[in-house]
Amino acid sequence: MADIRDINLNRLVIFAAVVEAGSLTAAAARLGLAKAMVSTHIQRLEREVGASxxxxxxxxIKVTEGGRVFYDACCRILQTAEDALSAVSDASAPVRGTLRVSAPHDYGALAVAPALVDLRHAYPELDVELICNDSYVDLIADSIDIAIRLGRLADSSYRAVKIGAFVKWVVASPAFVEKWGKPRSPAALAKWPFVALSVLPHPMTLELQRANGDMKNVRCSSGLQVNTADAARAATLSGGGFALLTDFSIAADVKAGRLVRLLPDxxxxxxxxxxxxPPTSYPPAKVRALIDVFRTRLAVSA
Incomplete structure (x- = not known):
């Protein structure tokens, strides 16, 4: 078995160029080397690895079976090296350019927009665009640098970093509570007017749990359906029914008495x-900067 210390790693670049170009002549032109020099490097690389x-x-030129396996490994090695160089460069370079961020409407307005203001204060040369959309966004097709997503992620090749967590509370307006009272159990909610978020997979079903491990599923029989969290909050504030809303979107309403938590356990x-x-070993500096801002804000609010 060949020893890595006996291999000139610069020759991996030349070998990959030959495979991709399909000939020594084309690879030599791409690399700016003489054809004879390229041929010599390939011969020496084969001696170093001990294989044709x-x-x-x-x-x-045809790639041998072993050569194809070796080429695939070379590509991974070279990509990792390029990512590492990019990371080092980004670490010392100013954060600038344009950062395109996608987020849901409610979390985008309440949490992402203020975080982006902090980011701009820290990096004034960075331009930022926030795109709020409750629908799935294709990062590559829509040229999105980073998307903030809530809940369970669909399987994908994208990288993800957890920046926070949330739960949903059962809430209603004081006027609604005055009319309907307070439920003693989740089952009592089944026949109450319900403000449902229609974009959810099961908008009329409540899946609730409490700290002791109890779990209840409640199927609501009637209600008003809306397609945005903002509309659900507005309808609930207006007394249109009870709702299951994210804690970050209604915590201020509950504290101010505009909404009442039902079944607070x-x-x-x-x-x-x-x-x-998008997948990369080293995310761009502007992406890392936004993640750092989120973590700082969460640490302050904890």
Whole structure:
């Protein structure tokens, strides 16, 4: 078995260029080297690894089976090296350019927008665009640098960093409570007017739990359905029914008495708030900067 200390790693770049270009001549032109020099490096690399990587004829070059495996490994090594160099460069370079951020309407307005203001104060050369959308956003197709997403993430190749968590509370307006009273158990909610968020997979079903491990599913039989969290909050404040709303969006309403928590021992299961970005070993400096701002804000509010 070859020893890594005996291999000139610079030759990995030349080998990858030959495979991708399909010939020594084309690879030499791409690398700015003489064809004879490229050929010499390939021969020496084969001796160093102890295996035939290419089959050379007068007209073409074919990659051996072992060469194909070696090429795939070279690509990973070279990409990791490029990412590392980019990370070092980003660490010393100013955070600038444009950062495009996607977030749900309610969390975007309540938490992301203020965080972006902090980010701009810290990095005034950075331009920021916030796109609030409750629908799924394709980061690559829509040129989004980072998306803030709530709840369980669908399987994907994107990277994700947890930046927070939330639960949902059962709430209603004081006028609604005066008319309907306070429920003694989750089951009592089944026949009460309910403000449902229609974009959820099961908008008329409440999945509640409490600290001792009890769990209850309640199927609501009637209600007003809306398609945004902001509309659900507004309808609940107006006495249109009780609702299951995120704690971050209504904590101030509950504290001010505009909304009343029903069944305060019961919430939904805790769910994550994640920063999602395209896969890379080292995220761009502007993405890391926003994640750091979120973590700082959460540490202050904890």
């Amino acid at each position: 990587l290419l089959v050379r004829t007068t007209r073409q 019961w919430t939904t299961a805790p769910a994550g708030i994640q920063a999602v970005f």
